[in-house]
Amino acid sequence: MGPTQRAEPRETTLARMIALLEEAAAKGAQLVVFPELAFTTFFPRWLLSGEEVESYFEPAMPNPQVQPLFDRAKELGVGFYVGYAELTPEGQHFNSAITVGPDGIILGKYRKVHLPGSVEPREGARFQQLEKRYFEYGDLGFPAFRGAESWHRPVMGMLVCNDRRWPEAWRVYGLQDVELMVMGYNSAAYDPNGGSTENESIRTFHSTLAAQANAYMNATWAVSVAKAGNEDGSGLIGGSCIVDPNGVVVAEAKSLADEVVVAEIDLDACRQGKEKMFHFASHRRPEHYRRIVDQVGAQAPA
């Protein structure tokens, strides 16, 4: 998806998403992957009033303002992954994603675990990264689920944005025998405040590299989807890609605008990796992995 400006009415964004869904369906897609926080601009870049923050959250899924997407997808018999800001009945806020089956049933739900950014705003900065302020850490872990019957019931896993750079997240899905990972992101193309030397090219490379290697090391397909382009003066990388279980990019976006990228996914391509190189039961040695759960931060030797 291309950018969504803060002033863009939600109906406009939803109409763009429905147009993308229809184009994908016309090209034979059975599952469409939208980005993180797909219905709105990437609002954590702003320090906002409580009222404006709440306006970006979905009190239920679906709900009247997103219902037309659900309706059209069901009509077309197409499922979808979509990222959204979730407000629970108890008042909790999460950066969430769902996967919806071709019959409109929600097959799986995920809440972002690896929230980047900070709770407190950076003094004097034009752009913020306030995910740790607006969201709670995901509390569902990394729950794999089965895709739809008509997709041959693949084991699926979801991530949101920054999660895709964390091999722990992928491995927890790998240990559930995942065959198809789906994820959306909004990743800065550069430091919008001018403070970093990492340019758009290296940042796009990192995004693709993480998808490729983690797909390979877990012998799974991966679909990694950007919200891209310039949102109110802050650039987002593109690089949406579909990666096979060898880590090879089989299709990728060419623009930073709304664009449909399609690939056929052969689930059997996961078998070679899962049965040989990455046959976990034969080769993993968890007795040596304790630090991964026993400590949070790095501790250098003396």
Place this chain on the structure above:
Amino acid sequence: MGPTQRAEPRETTLARMIALLEEAAAKGAQLVVFPELAFTTFFPRWLLSGEEVESYFEPAMPNPQVQPLFDRAKELGVGFYVGYAELTPEGQHFNSAITVGPDGIILGKYRKVHLPGSVEPREGARFQQLEKRYFEYGDLGFPAFRGAESWHRPVMGMLVCNDRRWPEAWRVYGLQDVELMVMGYNSAAYDPNGGSTENESIRTFHSTLAAQANAYMNATWAVSVAKAGNEDGSGLIGGSCIVDPNGVVVAEAKSLADEVVVAEIDLDACRQGKEKMFHFASHRRPEHYRRIVDQVGAQAPA
């Protein structure tokens, strides 16, 4: 390093290694990385008599048959990593590696954790992969250590071959704040028995991809070194590379023969990743990583 045939005398191989060391030192190298099982052919491809197996193992390190390499390195003031088959005084066998400082002192030792292959030979196969038969699983975990004073005491970690495809291994080093990972490998370029569709190109891609992504995700330099070429009819991939903490390959081998590849390593390049994107203390959520240590093999959802 290029291939070492089963019939090649150990003195010949050692002389090649000393020549490589001298060429590297002449090009300014302070640390030279040799491959896995560098002193001999990759003998786990053969089902061997007990006597021949034992002939490939080092009863101490150093020992008279490798001493000339240690002596020359110390003369030149160059340190090195080398992989070798280790026989302990208690009679245990490991696929090991050491890093030696410029003064000839052993700075760190590692025993391969992720042994591929099988205990029992594959019936009727010309070539075997019998690492699980000839070696015990490494019992040292992934112990980071400090490099030499003249290298500015980087936090270093070692892996051997197949270990480099396992993100758990890298992460355990990452959690020790590793800045320089060194590893050697002998990786098949194709199935020497004719049973697989994975060709040399995709296998080399996998090797480089694993080094790149794991270096990036742990904000560390990585040096990944092949024994390459045709050993007695069984092909080994090349692809030796030096990767920066952005996951970018800064130098790589061009041949499958003895070849020196040099790069300057700026340890400060690790800081950006360690302090921002991969500041583990701020962003990791180990409470959701339990499966990584609580189960060995994959368990698919119902």
